[in-house]
Amino acid sequence: MVIISFLPTLLFRPPSSLFVTAMSILSCLLLAFGGYNETKGKHNQYSKFFGVGTSKDQEKLASRNGMLLLYTPALLIALVSLIAFYDRDQGHDLRLVMVISALTLHFLKRVFEVLLVHQYSGYMSLEDVVPMTLSYTTSTATTIYAQYLSVSSLEPSVDLKYVGAMLFLVGISGNFYHHCILSNLRKKGDREYKIPKGGLFDLVICPHYLFEVLEFVGVSCLSQTMYSVSFTFGTICYLAGRSYATRKWYVLKFGGKFNKDVKALIPYIF
Template identity: 80%
Template sequence: MVISFLPTLLFPPPSSLFVTAMSILSCLSLAHSGYMETKGKHIQYSKFFNVANSKKPTKDQEIKLASRNGMLLLYTPAFLVGLVSFVAFRGQDLRLLMVVSALTIHFFKRVIEVLLVHKYSGYMALEAAIPITLSYTISTATMIYAQYLSEAYVEPLVDLKYVGATLFLIGITGNFYHHWILSNLRKKGDKEYKIPNGGLFNLVICPHYLFEILEFIGIACISQTMYSVSFTIGTICYLMGRSLATREWYVLKFGEKFNKDVKALIPYIF
């Protein structure tokens, strides 16, 4: 019954074997990464990884980047893919333009946050940054390419692109606002972690992830392709796992100072 309802909401899957394979791989790999976060195996640019490995000796030949430069490396290529797509797919339909715009704005915001908002106190291993960079870049290019291929098909019966644009704008605004709160927790030169408050932080420890999920749900609604939905499902699974790991980290670090009523991701629920 669910499968028969999909043509109402989604474009048919394209004939591209690459896009089909990426739809499966993106969803499964992101969901697996979220599961591994709950098991304590964190992505190597997170504060959890740095804390857990702060006493371990570093490899003599490991190339390290300043955290700011590492984060720029993560997001800039995907942002450039978005910019190039405006030229490569010039004159295409409104839905494709909206998808390209949303992805480009998403990564432009991240670059601006790296340069002007976030505060840094460590380093990032180049060998950890490269696969993350490739993941962001390839997924962005694939989502745009899948959208381009969808133009050959009849539009879904239910048009969600304007609903998606609204969700995207709410998500990106809320995400930026809570990143700003996190940035202002520490003054210049202060390297101590603090319990965040303000915004939705009094209800969940990761409201920035909640709004990022809204961003990608918005992009999936704009796009209405199988790849965008698969990628969004994987992203939700990953951020759920990461939010659980974040809450556990705060509980272990701050003990009784941490309000146990604060949930991980969804107020009062999760």
């Protein structure tokens, strides 16, 4: 009860929108369930987990094409929204523009990495690409829509948007840095996985996920809507499950070569 009574100081009042309410619940539950499945060996079929726990005789896409399909629709939605809502003549809501700008930068970076940073060694299951694309697209659209509905609402008494901007920038920078480390592990044409070193890889096997969590927490603080918080919580659950599975994969593949003190997601803890 104490937490519930404290929420109005941190979040906008939830809009009277059945769609946003339903998406808040559904997104959180589906992502959390996805994270649980990862810990049980039921993986989304991409990267090192392609073909693990399922037949390789499935419809598939080259990883680069699959990743582009994941991120491009969400990027387009964010870009169109930024153009639509940022109108110098009519004025604009700063928080709304900050949220859309963060989402645009997030997916622009992802597309840039797909094209120019990542090294690929496999495929993505089309069966997983379609729902993941829908998830990125609908979550981006819903985040923006929920923020738009809050524009005329009373602001939360605690303003977190500048804290959110700082967390987002730290998160996106750290995520990009560790993606570059992963990319530099392989020479062109090399398909073998190696134990990553450098940055926070000496403490956790998925620091890129850790910084992605910071990104989403930053967006939640920028937004301060119930939907963004629900989606972020679900995303944390999914990435925790995925990082747990990733650490387990490295232990099985490399055995004694893998430092057992390296955690999955949170240094020294998990």
